[in-house]
Amino acid sequence: MPESLDSLIRRIKSLEIQGAKQIAVHSLKFLRIYTKKRGFGKDFKTAIKKLEKSRPTAVVLHNCLEILKKNPSQQTITKLLSQLNEATKEIGKRGHVVIKNNYKIMTHCHSGEALSVIKQAWKEGKKITVYATETRPKYQGIITAKELSKLGIPTILITDSAAGYYMDKVDALIVGTDAIRKEGVVNKIGTYMMALTAYQHKKPIYFVGNTLKLDKRKKIIIEMRSEDEVYRKIKGVEIENPAFDITPWKYVTRIITEKGVMTKANLLRLMK
Numbered sequence: 330m331p332e333s334l335d336s337l338i339r340r341i342k343s344l345e346i347q348g349a350k351q352i353a354v355h356s357l358k359f360l361r362i363y364t365k366k367r368g369f370g371k372d373f374k375t376a377i378k379k380l381e382k383s384r385p386t387a388v389v390l391h392n393c394l395e396i397l398k399k400n401p402s403q404q405t406i407t408k409l410l411s412q413l414n415e416a417t418k419e420i421g422k423r424g425h426v427v428i429k430n431n432y433k434i435m436t437h438c439h440s441g442e443a444l445s446v447i448k449q450a451w452k453e454g455k456k457i458t459v460y461a462t463e464t465r466p467k468y469q470g471i472i473t474a475k476e477l478s479k480l481g482i483p484t485i486l487i488t489d490s491a492a493g494y495y496m497d498k499v500d501a502l503i504v505g506t507d508a509i510r511k512e513g514v515v516n517k518i519g520t521y522m523m524a525l526t527a528y529q530h531k532k533p534i535y536f537v538g539n540t541l542k543l544d545k546r547k548k549i550i551i552e553m554r555s556e557d558e559v560y561r562k563i564k565g566v567e568i569e570n571p572a573f574d575i576t577p578w579k580y581v582t583r584i585i586t587e588k589g590v591m592t593k594a595n596l597l598r599l600m601k
Contacts, residue, residue, distance in 0.1 A: 331362050334376055341383040344467055348441060349387035349507045349542060354413055356380050356390055360397070361406045369401035386515060386552045386573045388508040388544040389413075416539035416587035421445035424585035425453055427535055433499040435460040435492065435527075438517035439469040440505020443537040444476065446585055447503065451482050458483040460495050464517060466558040466570065489519050493526045502527040506538035509584060509596055510549060513577040521574040524581070533582040540586050543600050549575075 337359050340346045346355050360380075364373055377394045384390070393409050424446035428434065432450075434457060436443055450457055459477050461484055464470035470486065477484045487495060496502075502523060508515035514536045527534045556568035578593045585591075 332359060334359070334363070334379060338379060338383045341380075344469075347467075347469060348439065348505070349384075349389040350413055350417070350441060350539065352384055352387055353389040353393050353541070354410065357393060357406050357410050357413075361403065361410075364401075364403065364406075373401065384552060385550040386507055388515075388546065388549075389539070389541045391546070392541045392543075413539065413541065416541070417442055417445050419587035420537060420539065420585055421449035423587070423589050424535075424537060425449035425455075427501065427503075427533070427583070427585065427590060428455060428457060429500070430455045431457070432501060433458045433460065435462070435495065435499045435502050435523070436473060437462045437470065437489075437492075437502075437504045437520055437523055438464045439472040439476075440537060442539065442585075443503055443505040444473065446535075446537055447477065447482070448480065451480060458485065460485045460487055460499055462487055462489045462492055462519070462523075464519070465489055469517070492519075492523045496523075496526045496530045496532060499532060501532055502534045504534075504536055506536045506542055506584070507573055508544040508549065509536075509538060509542050509600075510544045510575070511597065511600065513575040514581055514584070515544070515549065515551075515573050515575050518571050518574050521576045521580075524576045528580045534576075534580055535583055535585055535590075536576075536581060537585040540588060540599060543596065545600055551575075 341352055397405050420442050428450035461474045462470045474484050474486045504516055504520055506514050506516050524534050552572040554570045554572050559568050559570050583590050
């Protein structure tokens with residue numbers, strides 16, 4: 330039986346499906362089946378409203394749904410899926426040039442697009458080592474470490490709070506992105522702190538993301554997740570658990586996209 334809308338949203342909210350691109354891909358694949366049966370009428374409009382609320386910070390799904398609302402068709406869904414998949418391949422091809430031989434790289438969380446850059450550098454024969462943060466509280470960095478290790482890439486898993494300790498040992502910080510905005514780049518919580526540390530150590534800071542992550546929304550909602558992800562309830566203690574933070578452009582060296590390795594000015598021109 331095809332997956333229900335409620336099941337998909339539950340898997341997105343629980344982070345069983347995680348990453349801005351993957352959320353969009355799974356949602357589009359669902360809508361491809363859903364609209365074949367129900368069309369692009371009232372049920373479709375209800376579905377996209379619910380999907381958009383599932384992870385409000387990541388912008389790829391929002392942008393895909395906006396495009397689909399303007400041109401509701403199976404062809405639009407197919408085109409968007411193709412664009413997302415091809416973008417990841419192109420990002421790897423264009424982005425690996427920032428990685429030199431014998432580079433030590435630090436990364437954070439789990440980003441298929443950031444990993445496409447690292448993997449392509451490895452395929453090109455460059456000797457690299459990756460320091461992957463565990464990425465609390467959901468430990469997505471362990472997924473990254475396992476994925477790189479399976480390819481034979483030397484990988485060192487570290488705690489988030491050890492990033493400063495190891496920063497002088499690495500050559501670059503390479504991380505994904507959930508949204509690219511006028512005020513900065515949105516990514517997994519802890520990225521801003523790592524970017525500040527990298528900047529202090531004079532290390533280049535590369536964010537990686539396709540251009541569907543350009544965020545023209547007036548405001549962004551930073552998702553606050555359940556306190557249970559951090560710790561069980563403590564009497565008299567309030568727990569806050571933001572999922573993302575925003576790194577100001579001052580601390581961003583370049584953004585690697587499917588269109589190339591781009592500057593802030595390049596990206597902001599595309600957002601007009």
